[in-house]
Amino acid sequence: MKVVLQHLTKTFPSRNRKNPEDVTAVNDFDFEIPDGKLVGLLGPSGCGKSTTLFMICGLEKPTAGKIFFGEEDVTDLPVENRGVGVVFQNYALYPHMTVKQNIIFPLQNLKGAQKLTKVQMEQKALEAAKLVQIEELMERKPSELSGGQQQRVAIARAMVKMPKVLLLDEPLSNLDARLRLQTREEIRRIQRQTGITTVFVTHDQEEAMSISDIIVVMREGVVQQIGKPQEVYDNPINLFVARFLGTPPINLFEGQAQGNGLYIGDEMVLPLEGVADRELTVGIRPEGFILTPDGPLSCSLSGVEVMGRDISVVSTNPHGLVASVRSIIDAENRVDTSNPTVRFALKPRKVLLFDRQTGERVAFQTPQMNR
Amino acid sequence: MDKNKWKGWLYLLPAILFLGVFMVYPLIDVLIYSVEEGYNFASQTYFDIGFYNFSYVLHDPYFLQAVKNTFLMVVITVPISTGLALLISMGLSSIRPLRKLYQTVYFLPYVTNTLAVGLVFMILFKKTAYTDGMVNLLINWFGGESIDFIDGPYWAKMLVMCIYIIWVVMPFKILILTSALSSVNQSYYNAARVDGTGRGRIFLKITLPMISPTVFYLVITGFIGAFKQYSDAVALFGTDLNAAEMNTIVGYVYDMLYGDSGGYPSYASAAAIVLFVIVLTITCINLLISKKHIHY
Numbered sequence: 001m002k003v004v005l006q007h008l009t010k011t012f013p014s015r016n017r018k019n020p021e022d023v024t025a026v027n028d029f030d031f032e033i034p035d036g037k038l039v040g041l042l043g044p045s046g047c048g049k050s051t052t053l054f055m056i057c058g059l060e061k062p063t064a065g066k067i068f069f070g071e072e073d074v075t076d077l078p079v080e081n082r083g084v085g086v087v088f089q090n091y092a093l094y095p096h097m098t099v100k101q102n103i104i105f106p107l108q109n110l111k112g113a114q115k116l117t118k119v120q121m122e123q124k125a126l127e128a129a130k131l132v133q134i135e136e137l138m139e140r141k142p143s144e145l146s147g148g149q150q151q152r153v154a155i156a157r158a159m160v161k162m163p164k165v166l167l168l169d170e171p172l173s174n175l176d177a178r179l180r181l182q183t184r185e186e187i188r189r190i191q192r193q194t195g196i197t198t199v200f201v202t203h204d205q206e207e208a209m210s211i212s213d214i215i216v217v218m219r220e221g222v223v224q225q226i227g228k229p230q231e232v233y234d235n236p237i238n239l240f241v242a243r244f245l246g247t248p249p250i251n252l253f254e255g256q257a258q259g260n261g262l263y264i265g266d267e268m269v270l271p272l273e274g275v276a277d278r279e280l281t282v283g284i285r286p287e288g289f290i291l292t293p294d295g296p297l298s299c300s301l302s303g304v305e306v307m308g309r310d311i312s313v314v315s316t317n318p319h320g321l322v323a324s325v326r327s328i329i330d331a332e333n334r335v336d337t338s339n340p341t342v343r344f345a346l347k348p349r350k351v352l353l354f355d356r357q358t359g360e361r362v363a364f365q366t367p368q369m370n371r
Numbered sequence: 372m373d374k375n376k377w378k379g380w381l382y383l384l385p386a387i388l389f390l391g392v393f394m395v396y397p398l399i400d401v402l403i404y405s406v407e408e409g410y411n412f413a414s415q416t417y418f419d420i421g422f423y424n425f426s427y428v429l430h431d432p433y434f435l436q437a438v439k440n441t442f443l444m445v446v447i448t449v450p451i452s453t454g455l456a457l458l459i460s461m462g463l464s465s466i467r468p469l470r471k472l473y474q475t476v477y478f479l480p481y482v483t484n485t486l487a488v489g490l491v492f493m494i495l496f497k498k499t500a501y502t503d504g505m506v507n508l509l510i511n512w513f514g515g516e517s518i519d520f521i522d523g524p525y526w527a528k529m530l531v532m533c534i535y536i537i538w539v540v541m542p543f544k545i546l547i548l549t550s551a552l553s554s555v556n557q558s559y560y561n562a563a564r565v566d567g568t569g570r571g572r573i574f575l576k577i578t579l580p581m582i583s584p585t586v587f588y589l590v591i592t593g594f595i596g597a598f599k600q601y602s603d604a605v606a607l608f609g610t611d612l613n614a615a616e617m618n619t620i621v622g623y624v625y626d627m628l629y630g631d632s633g634g635y636p637s638y639a640s641a642a643a644i645v646l647f648v649i650v651l652t653i654t655c656i657n658l659l660i661s662k663k664h665i666h667y
Contacts (some may be wrong), residue, residue, distance in 0.1 A: 080567030092558040096580040106566035
């Protein structure tokens with residue numbers, strides 16, 4: 001089932017007396033989620049991603065705009081009639097019920113023609129439990145389960161009615177690092193297996209990048225960019241998106257386009273084509289550095305971290321906009337730590353230029369790219 | 372190590388002293404009084420040790436009347452006041468405008484003096500030479516006949532008594548239940564709404580189990596409080612409760628000690644022990660039931 005959001009807007013009345021203007025949580029969200037895809041809503045806290053999720057599920061009513069499930073307009077449809085399954089951030093498992101009772105609970109609400117017999121309910125609950133592999137925990141109470149197991153129960157409860165759309169609000173934020181990795185694979189598997197259109201909310205870019213088919217980056221209620229994770233990472237539309245995606249984060253420098261060259265300080269680091277002379281913010285991904293003695297960019301070395309497969313070289317540059325420049329290079333390189341200066345050449349595809357004032361992306365060509 | 376031990380005891384000393392003098396010693400003394408037969412207050416002597424005092428008390432028609440009254444009050448007021456308080460606090464937590472005002476209004480009886488409330492009830496219910504009371508005016512208006520609620524038939528007096536107790540104990544329960552309701556995480560309700568759960572089912576299957584520890588706390592303290600009922604009866608029916616057939620067990624104990632026909636600490640102690648046993652039994656039953664129904 002595809003989900004269409006048309007000019008979706010949500011404003012909340014201000015609770016601040018000094019500043020009585022309405023707060024716009026989501027502003028003109030326009031997007032079509034294709035059928036059967038896993039979509040990650042990504043952004044820092046307060047960017048409106050959870051509000052968007054709650055509008056899709058029906059717990060929040062949009063101030064303006066429309067929501068369609070397939071061809072059906074569900075904007076004014078109450079939450080229980082939308083056929084959505086929701087996994088809440090704290091899982092919201094009823095603590096006084098067993099796992100089985102929790103999973104069966106939504107089925108017991110069915111009325112009229114949809115009503116199921118007890119045996120059918122048990123059957124469906126078992127299927128849902130098998131999907132998330134918790135069938136041996138059915139008689140336990142939520143308090144007797146680990147965080148990861150509770151998460152699975154919550155997913156099973158959301159899936160037991162076979163919803164048209166599955167919505168997950170920060171599904172991994174309550175898990176420890178190892179479980180998070182495992183559970184996100186699990187979510188991916190379940191989504192693939194069932195083919196249910198799924199939207200999930202996260203502030204963790206790694207999480208969103210790793211399992212989403214499509215990511216939506218939001219900031220202060222406004223959608224910044226929508227696309228496949230790798231596309232958005234390689235071609236961020238502005239400085240905000242570039243900074244938000246990637247660990248370690250992108251390195252930023254003050255720079256200028258002058259003549260046919262990109263300058264950081266007095267050093268011409270890349271030949272440029274198609275950019276008028278202007279002030280720029282230069283973003284270089286950590287993997288965009290090549291360690292070479294005659295490289296054009298010089299930095300003063302502050303440390304080397306060996307991480308097995310890679311080496312992380314930490315250095316500083318007087319024109320850097322972040323405290324330290326972090327570059328990741330192949331472990332086969334040897335870094336001469338006795339030399340206080342390291343020199344880098346740059347991979348042009350990993351260099352991103354932004355307008356100094358607006359932060360908008362500035363496109364450029366370089367002769368090296370065509371080689 | 373040894374020094375620390377002494378320090379610990381030193382810190383505990385004030386509490387132990389107070390509890391010892393004002394709680395433990397009197398308790399033991401009551402137990403002793405209750406088995407001293409024919410105790411003479413003036414000469415501080417007694418004839419024998421045994422259970423005659425208990426036998427006397429348990430055969431005293433006034434005591435039996437008091438037990439009957441107390442049990443009736445408990446059985447009527449505890450469920451009704453808890454249920455009503457639950458309804459009102461559900462209402463309070465579902466409204467937004469004027470919630471603070473309503474909370475204050477519902478809490479007023481708690482900070483109002485028992486005797487002042489008694490006075491209001493007198494205006495409502497008491498028959499005087501000038502008026503039959505507001506409630507009788509209402510009954511007359513609907514075509515009924517006046518009832519003497521304060522000096523009239525037993526059921527009328529018990530009715531007023533129960534209304535009075537419910538009115539006095541409800542504010543505290545509303546306060547506690549409102550805070551219990553607001554501590555239930557909103558996401559449980561959101562989850563239930565997503566699943567299309569009806570209002571009644573949400574209340575029975577989610578709200579009630581979630582606040583069940585609080586409800587049981589209120590029921591247990593409610594039972595204990597109602598068994599110790601005395602001052603409210605005095606506020607309505609005056610100090611001669613035996614004559615009004617509205618005495619309570621605590622009232623009986625008081626009468627035996629200080630009443631017009633009083634001066635019998637042994638009988639009073641025996642009655643107090645009987646009350647203690649009753650309250651203990653009921654509380655144990657309550658705890659057993661609550662263990663079965665509270666799962667987390």
